[in-house]
Amino acid sequence: MRWHTDLPDHDTKSEHLKALGALNPHPERVHAPWFQTNGFFDPPRRASMHTVVDVDAGEARKFAARWGWARGTADLEAVLADDAVQLVDVVTPNHLHAEHSIAALEAGRHVACEKPLARTLTEARAMRDAARRARRKGIHSFVWFNYRRCPAVAFARALVESGKVGRIYHVRACYLQDWGGPDTPMSWRYDAKLAGSGAHGDLNAHIVDLARFVTGEEITEVAGALEQRFVPRRRIPGRGRTTTGRSSVDDCVLFLARFKSGAAASFEATRLATGNLNRNRFEINGEKGSLRFDFERMNELEWFDNTLPSAQRGWSTITCTNAGDHPYAEAYWPPGHPIGYENQFVSQAADIIRAIARRRPVVPLPDFEDAYQTQRVLEAALAAARGRTAVKLSEIGDG
Amino acid sequence: MRWHTDLPDHDTKSEHLKALGALNPHPERVHAPWFQTNGFFDPPRRASMHTVVDVDAGEARKFAARWGWARGTADLEAVLADDAVQLVDVVTPNHLHAEHSIAALEAGRHVACEKPLARTLTEARAMRDAARRARRKGIHSFVWFNYRRCPAVAFARALVESGKVGRIYHVRACYLQDWGGPDTPMSWRYDAKLAGSGAHGDLNAHIVDLARFVTGEEITEVAGALEQRFVPRRRIPGRGRTTTGRSSVDDCVLFLARFKSGAAASFEATRLATGNLNRNRFEINGEKGSLRFDFERMNELEWFDNTLPSAQRGWSTITCTNAGDHPYAEAYWPPGHPIGYENQFVSQAADIIRAIARRRPVVPLPDFEDAYQTQRVLEAALAAARGRTAVKLSEIGDG
Amino acid sequence: MRWHTDLPDHDTKSEHLKALGALNPHPERVHAPWFQTNGFFDPPRRASMHTVVDVDAGEARKFAARWGWARGTADLEAVLADDAVQLVDVVTPNHLHAEHSIAALEAGRHVACEKPLARTLTEARAMRDAARRARRKGIHSFVWFNYRRCPAVAFARALVESGKVGRIYHVRACYLQDWGGPDTPMSWRYDAKLAGSGAHGDLNAHIVDLARFVTGEEITEVAGALEQRFVPRRRIPGRGRTTTGRSSVDDCVLFLARFKSGAAASFEATRLATGNLNRNRFEINGEKGSLRFDFERMNELEWFDNTLPSAQRGWSTITCTNAGDHPYAEAYWPPGHPIGYENQFVSQAADIIRAIARRRPVVPLPDFEDAYQTQRVLEAALAAARGRTAVKLSEIGDG
């Protein structure tokens, strides 16, 4: 009953779609959604979908049948011991990331782990250390920071790298969702023991990774932070309207930071920003140009080229669907035909296969080492938020 | 050499992706992209991908290997004669739609044909008649008017159907692309014998179908039309810079129409609208509300509810990703996680399987009967454009 | 009772604001809104606001007091005979434009007349002829096609003129309003004898002028047109709910046209496009670049530069508020501080004063000659719409 939790998961399905399981990069077998459709990329090898593992073997088999896996089981150890399994995809809740990932790495399997890497920096360090040891034996670790492979995001990084943005002054990143209102029931995501944190690990993890990825810079300082729990108790599903449990995680964490180059930055994550379904957004304001991205319009990158003649300067909406011009676009459709959320995973799956086959991924793949740096930033934000360094207005002037 | 053409196709790949081939709805086999990923819907049967047919057997086999078809061949007759094949997907150039579709229907296979149905109304009528005969034997015809299954479009139809739009005054539809400039070389798409028409059949076909689908009304009159060829000659690829061929199709067809209810309408299709990559767009202005859709932001429907208190009225951008609320959304991702172009085909594939399994598709599937009505509108537009009923300004006043 | 009408005007106020009256460009007197604020431009002379003329002398005086005119009267003849009056601003309903303008021109006064120039082409020709005669005596005529002086529009014209758009393929213009639903009562605007036409003269007049202004090209042919009256009878205000009158004007006129260069064009005007408050919009698609403008966001011009490296091409939203870069912007605010509807009139007033003082206006001022060309296009559209050249679907194929 390894990753059973007492609390139901509010989004079991999306977790499932990302496949509780173990993959094997052989071309002869059926594929799971991401690896199944790798015809888009025609990578050096084809993944075959070996076994789905779940605490409930029946569920695992049902899932496997629906999604084209060869088999389903509850016996993780057996799967890890099977040399036919080359890659383990860890999509369990956060409190199991460390245990499952380290076990798989030590069994000599490549590991692709869901984000956030871990609940705590301590756990993350153990995972990083295991990944370092495995790396010496040629074993890879990967983290599903999937947004890096959104063509608009990868193109944003290319613009920064090519010098078109120039010195960066200001990074504004937010990840606003709105599913966490008072009516949302308890789940493992509201239990700090299982999830580590709330919006912070779930959402700030993504935007810290994105900000580091796109700017190519590390964050050196968290200047201030604010942590808030708006809904302290939540209904426990299946136990009537009045039985509630205590949420032990944040609903919202905001923090201000500095990058190594001196750029100022703000990060805001919340699950109670009504109307913001999945607003994973960043703005990067530089001397020569500025960038804006909003995942709800994931095919678009907004670009302000400050070097154009001033009369013609404006925010330009680049639809990042041009084969040849925009990363990953050649795998998909003609210009102006949008790709969707899943294509980022298809692209990452292709890059993972490339990496395992010793080819270069299109853009860098985050490994545990890299994700550990993101975890340090999250930890610093919590330290700042909990350091109680806030200034009360009652101390300022006379009311 | 059945569907070989002298002119190379500028977008071979996208055609290929839609699979020159034949599908077989059995769950034991590997899947093609659309049918492969039907785990999203868990339909009553699973499609297995039986055979890809191409004029070049080697190409067919290569394609089959990449995309998970069981086999590839150049022998269409054999495939049509094989009772294991239940559904034939016709994705050949326009001039072969009639021949291939009728042959497959007569062989007792369900047929899913690419749009436009045919080059001419005469051809379309023959296809419709064959589909009528087949229908009596329980054989289905389908047309890949894929945009109907975009959740935002299907939701637009639902709003109209539920009476929330009220009497429709004005329909504005356009399909603007920009790949057809003077540098674009000849291909079968510029040869009227192969393609039938240019932007008209390629793009107006889609928006006429969409307008009929969303309003639920037929067009009764084309009030005026304009047909234009901006680029009369185009370079023939592979024959140097100076060898050109004559384009025999329109680059742009605009027309004005009336719906049965008296609604006014405009339709505009062009391949030379610079900056409009794939702007398949409609606006429907009704008494109680208005709708706007733009495929480049396919997850969004703009809705103006004229029955709200006037202070609060505005164009509302509905992100059509709510399971339960928006058609097809339950198959995919959590709110605010966009789907892409391909998901429309995945959804249509699922509906085709449902229809074959005698279940109701989520929204009506266009058959040849239905596509024939669209073809009549296209024909009427050409009649109006070529009737030379235009009024010269030189006849009006003194210059 | 010269310009008294039996039907009340639904928007008396906006008409009034544009001042039923007569202006005198002297700096010593109080100013009316447009001329009052010409400190923005510091033009060579200052306008003084001499007399407001209305059928009701009391109303004229009240209006004058509120808006800073020196006096109000009902005696138009006396005003026209007063040599202190140099410019007459004709803002009466359409059926009086010809009479008032011609009288003022013949009295040797400069005339600024509201659009549309006239109800009919015949009337427009008489006005043009009067303006031609006056011109020989140094008297100017002007038409309040105010949108030309929107900085974004004037900048669009500059981009076309400078060759940055290249060959124009397609012009899409529409002017969509939504105030003309079934609940809107009768007014002079619904009486063909007074207004000439409905949306056609009111709205298509503007967008035909804009299209000609921005492209710098004349329209040579109307290829087809559609005219529609959705609401045949309207309540007469003040006579209970059931007394209705017949609307004798169109609610909506759409037409398709060709420019001299072969560019295709669509024009759509309606007063029943729910949700479109004042959508005066054009799109110009050219070989080297494309433009889009929407008056509801009047400070912005969307520009697609097709000559940029393809990876960086996108629709760029240029906020046309840069002094030096964008026409008229230097008169107003720092970048990003929007101007509003009235500033176009302030700018036109300044240009009118410049023209009278023999200075060059910032962009060309439309005179009666110019407005007559627009009227010809409107007439051609009606001829096409009423020529009954439409193709019924019942003639096409079998239903």
Added chain:
Amino acid sequence: MRWHTDLPDHDTKSEHLKALGALNPHPERVHAPWFQTNGFFDPPRRASMHTVVDVDAGEARKFAARWGWARGTADLEAVLADDAVQLVDVVTPNHLHAEHSIAALEAGRHVACEKPLARTLTEARAMRDAARRARRKGIHSFVWFNYRRCPAVAFARALVESGKVGRIYHVRACYLQDWGGPDTPMSWRYDAKLAGSGAHGDLNAHIVDLARFVTGEEITEVAGALEQRFVPRRRIPGRGRTTTGRSSVDDCVLFLARFKSGAAASFEATRLATGNLNRNRFEINGEKGSLRFDFERMNELEWFDNTLPSAQRGWSTITCTNAGDHPYAEAYWPPGHPIGYENQFVSQAADIIRAIARRRPVVPLPDFEDAYQTQRVLEAALAAARGRTAVKLSEIGDG
């Protein structure tokens, strides 16, 4: 030479337009831009524009002539002593606000002072105290927090007040400009002695006022802050390329705060956000609905009504131009005809006149008391930023 400064002002003009001067609310005289056009509102009294005061009497007279003031002078004392002067409009640089405002209040004149109220909290307190004393004698103080009177902003406040937003979870406010890059020369705005602060007082002052105004709540705590100067030295104009001066103000201040109700908030002000010309923007996320405003599209308010049926929820763009529905809209144009930056001042001028005439302004006018609360928040943010409570990443984990 009272408010002469050694450094030229980079935006003299916009300051001038807001009129260095003194106004007198009498209806018989000529008007300045804001008060001139009060025919829009037809307020109980009319302002007459009495005297412009500037350090340079010639400039004052020239300005007066252009903008319709009766006279210009350098003698402030005489003006303050003139009982014909009822209202003094203080538009001098920040370091003179306290001196001029207090002098005018003590002379028994109503005062309208530009924002920020003062350079420091100490100065602000002295001004507040002077205003309190004056208030007892019926003398008013006003602060030009002009954005409150933007119809979309005032309507946002109305939505919050009416309970439609519900409990507020999160306020995100930013004011991003981009004119402060390295090429921008020194001016009084970069001298802390004259300006007090940089982006902080100039821009955060506005958005703190807006956030307090729209939410109707006070800020109780600043949780963290970040202050940054990107450009330490700037060229001194007129002294060659190489003579630079030290900027002593911030270029960017970000801070996180809590409202009394527990709402989390972020405020970001910068002058180096390339591409953001004047992005005065806020987002308010509440339980029942959310609001977004961006001054660059000042006529629009985005509204997400979380109480609509879930299928129809979306961000609705309300164009706030409906007379009767949207504050101040009845004074201006028909729906969809935008107003501009200046109309906010016209509206505030009308409200100031109403307040002086003991009528209610349309929405509350900020006085010195109110602006002092905003100043306290600014002070708390600086205290937090300078408290060095930041967490270095070097303290977190091992690098």
